[in-house]
Amino acid sequence: MATYTTAFASLARYDKGGVEVINDDPKNYVFSNMFDVASAARPWEKVAVAKNMQYVLEVIRAEGTSEWRAAPHDELALVVDGEVVVELLDPAEPQVDPGAQGSVTVAGEPAGTPMGRITAGRGHMALLPAGRCYRFRAEQPGVILLQTIDGPDTVYRWADICQTA
Amino acid sequence: MTTTDIPVEIGERNEHGYSTFRLGGFSFGRDEHFAHIEWPTGRHVMSVEAFLKALMRDVAWNFFYGIVNFDSVIGTMNHYGNVDLFAGRYNDAYRKAELDHQENFDADQIMATFKAMLADWTNDGFDPFAAPQETGSAFGEKRGDNLAAVTRTRVTAQRMVGVPGDEPLRSDETGHPINRMFADVAQDEPKVEPEAGYEGEVAAFNLYAYLSRSDVTWNPSVVSVCKESLYCPTTEEFILPIIHGNDRVEWFVQLSDEIHWKVEDRETGAPRANVVMKSGDVAAMPADIRHQGYSPKRAMLLVWENGSPALPDLIAEGKAPKTAVEF
Numbered sequence: 001m002a003t004y005t006t007a008f009a010s011l012a013r014y015d016k017g018g019v020e021v022i023n024d025d026p027k028n029y030v031f032s033n034m035f036d037v038a039s040a041a042r043p044w045e046k047v048a049v050a051k052n053m054q055y056v057l058e059v060i061r062a063e064g065t066s067e068w069r070a071a072p073h074d075e076l077a078l079v080v081d082g083e084v085v086v087e088l089l090d091p092a093e094p095q096v097d098p099g100a101q102g103s104v105t106v107a108g109e110p111a112g113t114p115m116g117r118i119t120a121g122r123g124h125m126a127l128l129p130a131g132r133c134y135r136f137r138a139e140q141p142g143v144i145l146l147q148t149i150d151g152p153d154t155v156y157r158w159a160d161i162c163q164t165a
Numbered sequence: 166m167t168t169t170d171i172p173v174e175i176g177e178r179n180e181h182g183y184s185t186f187r188l189g190g191f192s193f194g195r196d197e198h199f200a201h202i203e204w205p206t207g208r209h210v211m212s213v214e215a216f217l218k219a220l221m222r223d224v225a226w227n228f229f230y231g232i233v234n235f236d237s238v239i240g241t242m243n244h245y246g247n248v249d250l251f252a253g254r255y256n257d258a259y260r261k262a263e264l265d266h267q268e269n270f271d272a273d274q275i276m277a278t279f280k281a282m283l284a285d286w287t288n289d290g291f292d293p294f295a296a297p298q299e300t301g302s303a304f305g306e307k308r309g310d311n312l313a314a315v316t317r318t319r320v321t322a323q324r325m326v327g328v329p330g331d332e333p334l335r336s337d338e339t340g341h342p343i344n345r346m347f348a349d350v351a352q353d354e355p356k357v358e359p360e361a362g363y364e365g366e367v368a369a370f371n372l373y374a375y376l377s378r379s380d381v382t383w384n385p386s387v388v389s390v391c392k393e394s395l396y397c398p399t400t401e402e403f404i405l406p407i408i409h410g411n412d413r414v415e416w417f418v419q420l421s422d423e424i425h426w427k428v429e430d431r432e433t434g435a436p437r438a439n440v441v442m443k444s445g446d447v448a449a450m451p452a453d454i455r456h457q458g459y460s461p462k463r464a465m466l467l468v469w470e471n472g473s474p475a476l477p478d479l480i481a482e483g484k485a486p487k488t489a490v491e492f
Contacts, residue, residue, distance in 0.1 A: 004346045004462060007422045008373075009444035017423070017441035019448070024428070024437040028488050030449040031440070034418070049447045050416045051490055052471040055394040057418070057447070074324055076389040076396065078372060080420070080445070088367055116359035116367040123373030123420075124355040125389060127325045129366045145418065147391045147469075158492035 008122065010081045011035050011141055019163055031163040034059050034080060038143040040160075044136070046146065047155045054101060056154055058146040062138035068110055069135065070095040071103035075128040075148040079120045082142020086126050088115035089133040096131065102151015106133050171277035175285075182307030184285045188278045189268040191250055195286050197305050202239055204252050204266045207259075209238050214303035217286060218406035221293035224279050225319055225384060228272065230470065232410025234455060237434055241275070242267075243412075245477040248275050255410060255455070257433040283315050294381035296402040296463065320386035327370035332388070334370055335378035346402065346463035347377035373420070376400055376465045383458075385468040397468040401460040410455035412480045414489040415470060419446045422464035431455045442466075449489035452480075 009015065014035040019026040032049050041047050043063035050057040062084045070091070077086065091112040096104050110133050118126045128134045136144065176185035185194040194201045200216035202209045219235035226233070228243035237256050242249035251267035253259025287293060289309030290301030294317065322332040335341035343350070352374045359367035372388065376398055383405050385397035401424055409415075410431045417426075419442040426440040431453050440448055440456075450456055458466075479485040 001345075004348065006347055006349050006462075006465075007444050008420075014445045015443050017419075017443040017446050020439040020441065022436045022438055026438070027492065028449070028451045029438070029440060030447075030488075030490050030492075032447050033443075033445045034447060035445045050418070050449065050469060052394070052414055052416060052469070053473070053486075055391065055471055057416070057469060073392050075391060076325060086369075088363070090363070114360055115363040116357070118358070118367060118369045119356035120369055121351075121353065121355065123351070123371050124369055125325065125372045126355065126369040127328060127366070127389075132366070147389060147394055147396055149391065149394070158490055162492070 009033075009035050011038060011143060026163050026165060029163070030158065032161040034143060034145060037161050038081075045155055046151075046153050047157065047161070048150075049161065051150070054150050056148060056150050058148060058154060060136075060144040060146055062136055062142040062144050063140075064138065066136040068106035068108075068133045069103045070106050070133045071128070071130065071148065071151070072096045072098045072100050073130045073149065075103060075146060076125055077120070077128055077136075078125045078145045078147070079122055080143045080145050081122060082138055082140055083119065083121045084142050084144060085137040086118040086120060086128070087135050087137070088117065088129070089113065090115050091131075091133050094131065095133055098131070101149040102154060103148060104152060171273055173278050173281045175281065186278055186282050188250065188275060189270065190266070191252075191268065193282060200286075202252065206266050207252060207264050209252060211236055211239070213286065215406065217283065217291070217303055218293045220279055220283050221315060222383065222407050224276065224283055224315075225294075225317065227276070229409065230415070231412030232431070232455065234408035234410055236408070240407075240410075242410075244269075244481070246272055248272050250275060255432060255434065257435065284310060284312060287311050287315050293406075294384055296382050317381070319384070320388065322387050322389060325368060325370070325389045326372075326375060328368045329365045335375055341378035341380055343377050344379065344400070344463060347400075350374060350377040352377075372398065373465065376420075382463070385470075393471055393473040395470045395472050397470055399466055399468060400463055401458060401466050402463040403460065405458040408455050408457045411450050411452045413452050413471065413476055413485055414487075415450045415468065416489065417442060417448050417450065418467035418469065419444055420465035420467050422460070422462050424464055424466060425459045426456050427459070428454050428456045451489070452485060452487045
């Protein structure tokens with residue numbers, strides 16, 4: 001019986017595919033690679049790799065300890081490389097406008113009740129609940145793909161990260 | 166009214182044991198090898214295996230977003246409440262020869278007909294969702310049915326798989342063994358340490374392990390939700406049984422392995438690009454193309470959709486963006 005090896009790329013090892021144009025503009029496909037993007041990003045920078053109207057997918061290079069953040073809606077963090085600890089906190093005071101979209105920085109150490117924590121490895125997805133505060137910690141560089149909405153800290157650099165020719 | 170309450174035009178069983186079906190001016194019949202489709206200006210024949218695999222997706226996805234081409238001739242166009250059934254409408258040669266034909270049906274009516282056809286034409290042992298090496302044959306004279314396979318419920322998480330009260334995890338006990346091509350995928354679960362009173366909010370799960378236990382191919386299911394942003398990962402092996410014609414931008418994130426996409430013009434079928442996606446790659450499918458994927462080894466693909474209820478109106482008005490990003 002055949003044995004199979006499942007290929008998961010990482011910061012240390014990735015091999016990009018690409019768009020082979022026949023009669024089109026490669027920019028229409030907004031083609032990038034999560035690990036390529038994270039390799040060139042600063043720790044905790046939120047770089048958009050996909051956008052559908054107001055919704056975005058952000059690649060985050062996880063390295064060290066992030067700031068506290070909060071969003072008025074659920075966000076989902078998928079660890080695609082490394083190990084990331086997620087700390088969750090129920091804030092004593094609301095930290096984000098409930099009518100806003102995307103996550104915002106929470107200044108300093110917010111007061112509130114610790115909710116618990118999640119230690120997530122490759123392939124693990126964590127819920128970042130609406131209205132709660134969260135921060136990430138990674139001892140070694142890792143990569144998070146964040147399902148969220150365009151916010152004040154979303155970074156756009158399509159021309160730098162995408163195939164253009 | 167459910168689709169089971171809607172009358173379906175069913176003809177006599179033929180010499181092979183299969184019923185024939187009629188929907189407006191279209192008729193559908195099958196023999197041991199082929200599906201035969203006829204309409205007022207023409208006729209078409211398809212491998213019945215390919216037809217049933219495409220029909221299964223159209224039914225399970227509720228006509229999906231945009232166009233589900235069964236092949237280069239037959240398919241459906243979703244208008245969200247009503248559906249076009251067409252022949253040659255998105256085929257340049259049929260259009261120029263004026264042999265194309267389409268009719269619009271109430272979505273419940275076409276769904277009832279398709280479900281009845283799928284139930285009648287799928288034999289015992291054949292699973293239209295399965296990879297070729299994991300199912301029996303679609304061919305031959307009628308022998309029983311496989312209602313369990315063709316009436317699967319699509320996973321649709323409300324927040325995230327594994328959150329208390331939401332879609333459950335998969336395991337051997339739930340009837341989801343690890344697929345033969347994902348035997349090496351780690352099955353560890355994240356360490357979740359909630360404080361008392363927060364058990365329902367501190368939640369995480371192993372998405373890759375969950376996908377390694379998928380018993381279907383080319384069937385996006387909702388595993389996480391951020392308002393109208395839907396993560397619809399799926400496992401892919403062999404060829405996508407339909408050619409999906411987009412009516413909105415759709416995104417792919419290649420989680421594992423490799424898939425090759427053939428991209429054609431949505432209206433004419435003229436080739437536009439080939440897109441090779443390897444683990445970690447991210448790409449958008451524009452709203453004016455159609456695409457079909459080829460996956461040499463079972464692969465994990467994250468399909469990311471925008472399920473906004475405002476989009477059908479924007480699409481109908483021609484206001485939905487054709488490309489994801491201008492840069």
